[in-house]
Amino acid sequence: MGFARTCAVALVGVEGVVVEVQADLEPGVAAFTLVGLPDKSLTESRDRVRAAVVNSGGQWPQKKLTVGLSPASVPKAGSGFDLAVACAVLGAAERIDPRVLADIVMIGELGLDGRVRPVRGILPAVLAAADAGCEQVVVPECAAAEASLVPGVSVLGVRSLRQLIAVLTDEPVPDEAPDEEGRPDPLLAGLRVPGAGAATGVHGAGAAQHDHDLADVVGQLSARTAVEVAAAGGHHLFLEGPPGAGTH
Structure with missing residues (x-):
């Protein structure tokens, strides 16, 4: 055993x-x-x-x-x-x-x-x-x-x-090739942050072709900023309040 x-x-x-x-x-x-x-x-x-x-x-x-x-x-x-x-x-x-x-x-x-x-x-x-x-x-x-x-x-x-x-086990450590350079982080795949496509490598030149953009949201500046930061860094986001309350 x-x-x-x-x-x-x-x-x-x-x-x-x-x-x-x-x-x-x-x-x-x-x-x-x-x-x-x-x-x-x-x-x-x-x-x-x-x-x-x-x-x-x-x-x-x-x-x-x-x-x-x-x-x-x-x-x-x-x-x-x-x-x-x-x-x-x-x-x-x-x-x-x-x-x-x-x-x-x-x-x-x-x-x-x-x-x-x-x-x-x-x-x-x-x-x-x-x-x-x-x-x-x-x-x-x-x-x-x-x-x-x-x-x-x-x-x-x-x-x-x-x-x-x-x-x-205190053995010689084998050399492993790093992940392919420029490959998007799998945790961020599918996320789109306005202006961040080229920086993250997730969307590249095709980012501007998407129909939806957080810049289209009127007001809610602090909420939009929180969403963008969370998306860019792959962080958790906590929303508080009943549906439609608009609190965050």
């Missing part, structure tokens, strides 16, 4: 809750069970994690695998648990020393090829980790600068699961 645990962060609104990700391997028919109130996108992490581990050169354990997310009463949503689930499984399989994983918070989505992709809410997630006393955080490389804004936390940015495994 193998057991390992690491940590991730569940976002409830804009508040983060540190979640312990536990992996247990037992003899039996090969199966992967995920428990702890996961939503649909998190349940699908079973397939993403399996493919990412195999395509990163690892062996998927052919045993009865149970991954638990604790506390079970907190809803867990999104793909940001992928990295923690993968490492907990590899720890239970003794590919990574479980003792190394215990106090690390991991945030990131895994592509099927093992690339670590960005997720929303990195800053509040790292803030929650710091408030909980966690000192080490692993995030996608492209989000490392944002995560480093939180004082008192050591941040490791990685491009792939293969790189993270090498760091945790």
